[in-house]
Amino acid sequence: MSGAEAGAPLFDRLCLVGVGLIGSSIARLAKERGDIAGSIVATARSAATLARVRELGIADEVEPDVARAVQGADCVILCVPVGAYAKVMAQMAPHLSPGCVLTDVGSTKGSVVRDLSPLLPPGVHLVPAHPMAGTEHSGPDAGFASLFQGRYTIVTPLPDCDPDAVEKVRELWRRAGSNVETLDPATHDKVVAIVSHLPHLIAFTICGTADDLAEETREAVLKFAASGFRDFTRIAASDVDMWRDIFLNNREALLEMLARFTEDAQALGRAVRWGEAEFIEDRIRRGRRIRRGLVERGQA
């Protein structure tokens, strides 16, 4: 496998487009390990972010212009919100080097293929990927090298993709400590719609529902939002731009899962209204069983 000899950097020149939680974690990881990239160039839209990256010393070069940043890179990783991909691609596509591996870390994959493929220069290899790791914090200070350790990274290569390029992206994530898996983009989007996007939609929503209650009740809600509600809504602290873009770029799958979930919640609500104890028990028992299955799989 080319470029994956022990100790040899996987890429000569790695370009990170976007240096938030994920981008800065990759930069820290690459700096720490030394076997991921010979040098790291970072670019971002915001001057403040770039100034901070310079201060943190997590990239070898900091370049405000994305077209210049990607020049000569044999790997470019998009780490911006997925809604910005089409615009960034238009700016950088003419400057990508032949043989370059273009990959990303976005939480939606169908939209990535849709937005990046049309402008892909010949000889540039597109290998979309999604490291399933994150915290509720964002920005270059939030990153850390071990973020991907023990987490899944899903790679969603297109059927005609160069196998060497796919293998390099897989190896990058293995070196990050991830369990690397492969899915087609459509299956990926359905899976994350239910395990991540819908829970976020619910968490954002229920905070608002609570806040809309009458003054007295709202005050009590805020006071008594014990650990259950606080744990449940932890993911509601996530980044605004990132989640707006995820919702808009996984629309079909998210709306499908929201519709299914709403039907199921209404069915349980109906059973509560009509006092159907057996139906309620059955749903609770089922939830417990599936939840236990998750825990067992997580431990296995």
Next chain:
Amino acid sequence: MSGAEAGAPLFDRLCLVGVGLIGSSIARLAKERGDIAGSIVATARSAATLARVRELGIADEVEPDVARAVQGADCVILCVPVGAYAKVMAQMAPHLSPGCVLTDVGSTKGSVVRDLSPLLPPGVHLVPAHPMAGTEHSGPDAGFASLFQGRYTIVTPLPDCDPDAVEKVRELWRRAGSNVETLDPATHDKVVAIVSHLPHLIAFTICGTADDLAEETREAVLKFAASGFRDFTRIAASDVDMWRDIFLNNREALLEMLARFTEDAQALGRAVRWGEAEFIEDRIRRGRRIRRGLVERGQA
């Protein structure tokens, strides 16, 4: 305040009706502190539970018959699922001693007043209470003395209740380490409907929604249900009987909150469908703001 002198037990004879997670935690706490009860008698419907309580040595007496168990007790705490209250009350009411404080730990309070008040003997003081503490585990082995430490306990006394009895229940929970607050039963039921009951309904439901997906997607869902979904569904591991009873006994408030939440989730889903970025951003920003407020209050 009678019976609350430092070191003196608050009650002579404390009877715990039900010895699951909460009941056994109170027993352990009372044993550990010594200033809550002179002696502890435990009763439960299940012989296996009582045998286990005997083995654990967390009660001074174990009595299978609830009518005998409550005799001579100056405090009785109901720690069974709220759906069992009416039946238990019918069995024990004639045997409650005059002056006895009857309290409980149920997660619904309107239903408790509804089910216990009609049979309340003269001279017995009903002081409903709800310690907002728990884990996803159940049974006498799951309890621990510090379960209530730093958590809220909401007391919901009726307007005509004896102030000394109310103060004794408040002091019991202060000695358990709880922050004791007072609400009327209806406000309590609305607050817990949104901060606890609806999140549980959602968590039970979304596990089932995930499990209903087509074979291939379901397998991937179980595999990739990363920490987000696992954290989000942690509360779905909770006890079946307890949650069936909570749903059925806080029906009005729960259905009201489910209806509000569903409207709000549908509004966000509609904005996703029609690409209304500003609406989506606004909802996410609001969720974040409220979530931050919760954390700040928690730290304050």
